[in-house]
Amino acid sequence: MKVLLLANQPEKTTRLRLFEATLKELGYETIVPRFGTVNWISIARKAREIVLRERPDLVHLFNVPDVIYHWLPALRGSGYKRLIYDYRSPWGVETGLRFGSIAKSACERFERQLAEAADVITTVNTPLKEKAMSYAPGKEICVIPNYPQRSFTVPGDDIEPENVVIFVGRVCEQEGIDSLLRVARELPEREFWVVGGGPFAWWYLRRKTENVKALGWQPHSRVAALVRQARICIIPRRENALTPYSTDRSIWKLNEYLNLGRQVVASGITLEERRKNLWVVKSTELIRAVEESMEREPEKLKESDYRFWEENTERVKEVYERVWG
Numbered sequence: 001m002k003v004l005l006l007a008n009q010p011e012k013t014t015r016l017r018l019f020e021a022t023l024k025e026l027g028y029e030t031i032v033p034r035f036g037t038v039n040w041i042s043i044a045r046k047a048r049e050i051v052l053r054e055r056p057d058l059v060h061l062f063n064v065p066d067v068i069y070h071w072l073p074a075l076r077g078s079g080y081k082r083l084i085y086d087y088r089s090p091w092g093v094e095t096g097l098r099f100g101s102i103a104k105s106a107c108e109r110f111e112r113q114l115a116e117a118a119d120v121i122t123t124v125n126t127p128l129k130e131k132a133m134s135y136a137p138g139k140e141i142c143v144i145p146n147y148p149q150r151s152f153t154v155p156g157d158d159i160e161p162e163n164v165v166i167f168v169g170r171v172c173e174q175e176g177i178d179s180l181l182r183v184a185r186e187l188p189e190r191e192f193w194v195v196g197g198g199p200f201a202w203w204y205l206r207r208k209t210e211n212v213k214a215l216g217w218q219p220h221s222r223v224a225a226l227v228r229q230a231r232i233c234i235i236p237r238r239e240n241a242l243t244p245y246s247t248d249r250s251i252w253k254l255n256e257y258l259n260l261g262r263q264v265v266a267s268g269i270t271l272e273e274r275r276k277n278l279w280v281v282k283s284t285e286l287i288r289a290v291e292e293s294m295e296r297e298p299e300k301l302k303e304s305d306y307r308f309w310e311e312n313t314e315r316v317k318e319v320y321e322r323v324w325g
Contacts (some may be wrong), residue, residue: 001028001029001057001058001320001324002028002029002031002054002055002056002057002058003023003028003029003030003031003056003057003058003059003060003320004031004033004050004051004054004056004058004059004060004080005019005020005030005031005032005059005060005062006033006047006059006060006061006062006069006072007061007062007064008038008040008043008064008065008068009035009038010032010033010034010035010062011032011034013062014146014252015062015086015088015124015146016032016062016086017032018149018309019060019086019316020032022309022312022313022316023316023320025313026313026316026317026320028320031050031054031056033046033047033050035047040065040067040068043068044068044069044071047068047069048071048075048079051072051075051079051080052075052078052079055079055080056079056080056081057080057081057082057324058080058081058082058083058084058320058323058324059072059080059082059083059084060083060084060086060122061083061084061085061086061114061118062086062088063085063086063087063088063089063091063111063114064088064089064091064094065091065107066091066107066110066111066113066114067107067110069114070110070113070114072114072117073113073114073117076117082119082323082324083117083118083119084118084119084120084121084122084319084323085114085115085117085118085120085121085122086121086122086123087111087115087121087122087123087124087128087131087132088123088124088128088146088250089128089245090111090128090131090242090245091107091108091110091111092104092105092106092107092108092111093241093242093245094242095107096241097240097241097242108135111135112135112136115132115135115136115139116135116136116139118136118139119323120139120140120141120142120319120322120323121136121139121140121141121142122141122142122143122144122319123141123142123143123144124143124144124145124146124249124250125143125145125245125247125249125250125272126143126247126249126272127244127245127247127270128245128250129141129143131245140322142315142318142319143249143315144312144315144316144319145249145250145255145307145312146249146250146251146252146255147249147255147307147308147309147311147312148252148255148256148259148307148308148309149308149309149310150308150309150310152220152224152256152259153224153256153259153260153306153308159228159229161228161229161230161231161262162191162229162230162231163190163191163231163294164190164191164192164193164229164230164231164232165183165184165190165191165192165193165230165231165232165233165234165290166192166193166195166226166227166229166230166232166233166234167180167192167193167194167195167196167233167234167235167236168195168196168223168226168227168233168253169195169196169235169253170196170197170198171194171196171197171198171200171201171204171205172198172200172201172204173204174237175235175236175237176235176236176237176238176267176268176283177194177204177205177236178204178238179236179237179238179267179283179286180192180194180234180236181204181205181207181208181209181212182286182287183234183236183286183287183290184208184209184211184212185209186287187211187287187290187291188209188210188211189211190211190290190294191211191213192211192212192213193213193215193226193230194208194212194213194214194215195215195216195217195218195223195226196216196217197216197217201214223256224256224260227256227257227260227262228260228262230262231262231263231293231294232262232263232264232265232290232293232294233253233257233262233263233264233265234264234265234266234286234290235251235253235254235264235265235266235267235268235269236266236267236268236283236286237266237267237268237269237283238267238268238283239267239268239282239283240268242268243268243269243270244270245270246268246269246270247269247270247271247272248269248271248272248273248275248278249272249273251269254266254269254278255307258275258276258277258278258305258307259306259307259308261277261298261300261301262277262298263277263279263293263296263298264277264278264279265279265281265286265289265290265293266278266279266280266281267280267281267282267283267285267286268283275305276298276299276301276305277298277299279293
C-alpha cells in the first residue's frame with residue numbers, strides 16, 4: 001500500500017516524521033513531499049499535483065492550517081482511496097484567540113469538513129478526541145500520544161544537575177516567555193536558560209534580567225544534554241482557550257523532560273495522567289512552584305514511568321489495518 005503523508009511543512013512536522021518511521025518499519029511505501037514554500041496557496045497547488053501524480057492508496061493528513069487541504073475530500077476516488085485525518089491541534093480555537101469568534105467559526109468549518117470526510121481520525125489526547133467527535137459523531141477516533149523516541153533518552157553519564165531552570169521552545173507569548181521572565185525577575189538568585197528562538201525573540205528578551213541566559217536554537221541532541229544539566233524544566237504558559245486541549249499526552253517537550261528524569265513545573269496545560277516529577281499549577285503560582293521544586297529531589301523512575309513513541313506502533317498498525325483491511 002502506498003501512503004502519502006501531508007501537512008503544512010511535511011518534512012519539518014515532528015509527528016508526521018515519527019509516523020513515517022513507524023509506517024516504514026511496518027512495511028508501507030511512504031511518501032513525504034517537500035514543497036519548498038510556506039505560501040498556503042502554493043502548498044495547496046503542489047499537494048494537489050502530488051496526489052494526482054502519485055495516486056496513493058491512502059492519504060494521512062496532519063492538520064493545521066486545515067484550509068490548505070479543504071479540497072482534499074473532492075479527490076477521493078480520482079486521486080486516492082482512503083483518508084486518515086490527524087487532528088493534532090484545535091486550529092479554530094487557536095485562530096479565534098487572535099482574530100475573534102468569526103474567524104474561529106470559519107476555521108472550525110474546515111476542521112469539520114475534513115473530519116467528516118475521513119475514514120478514521122487520529123489525535124493526540126482525550127480532549128481533542130472529544131472535540132473531533134463533536135465534528136463527526138460515530139467516527140472511529142484513535143488516540144496516539146506525542147511521546148518522544150526511545151533514542152532521545154539514551155542514558156548518558158550521570159550528571160549532578162545545577163540549580164538552573166530551563167525553558168525549551170519557541171520564544172513567544174503563546175509559549176509563555178513573558179511569564180518566564182517574570183519568574184526570573186522574582187527569583188534573581190536562580191539561573192534561567194532559554195533554549196530556542198523565533199522571529200521576535202530579540203524583542204521579548206530585550207529586557208531580560210542578568211540571571212537569564214539566552215542560548216538560542218540548539219540541535220536536538222544538545223537539548224537533551226542541557227536538560228540533564230538543569231534541576232527544573234519549565235513550561236510557563238498562561239491559561240486560555242487552548243489550555244483544555246494541551247495535555248501531558250500532547251506536549252513533546254514535557255515528555256522529553258520527564259523521560260530524562262527531570263522535575264517539570266508547568267502552567268496553562270491540563271493533566272490527563274498523573275506522572276512522577278510533574279507539577280501542574282496555575283500561571284500565578286509559578287514562582288512558588290519553582291521555589292518548592294528547587295528544594296525537592298526528583299523521584300526515581302521505574303520502567304513503567306517512561307513514555308516512548310515506540311509504544312504507539314501497535315496502535316498505528318491497527319489504525320491502518322482497519323482503514324485498508
